[in-house]
Amino acid sequence: MEKLPKDCQTKQDVRVEIDRIDNALIELFAERHTYVTRMAELKTDPHQAFDAERIEAVITKVRERATSLGLDDDQAEMTWRNLIDWNVNFEKGIIAARNNIK
Numbered sequence: 001m002e003k004l005p006k007d008c009q010t011k012q013d014v015r016v017e018i019d020r021i022d023n024a025l026i027e028l029f030a031e032r033h034t035y036v037t038r039m040a041e042l043k044t045d046p047h048q049a050f051d052a053e054r055i056e057a058v059i060t061k062v063r064e065r066a067t068s069l070g071l072d073d074d075q076a077e078m079t080w081r082n083l084i085d086w087n088v089n090f091e092k093g094i095i096a097a098r099n100n101i102k
Helices: 011-042 052-068 073-098
Strands: none
Touching: 011 073, 052 073
């Protein structure tokens, strides 16, 4: 059963909740990855994987949402930039492999 932070009485209580959240995050990242994979299937050129305008729009939304939830916006931005960088490289690889580009 979920506990609110204020209801956690021990470190183990907190760890159980962090593990629960981590499991949910992994499921969401896996779901997100299916869409990244689909995007790579729709793009025809590896250079299309990097869209600076789209990336900055996503980062702006992430920072705003983080702030509204009381999360450090710099931490959120750093996390998303790492995720986006990985996704861009993943997409480039998929597109290049499909097009036999070395």
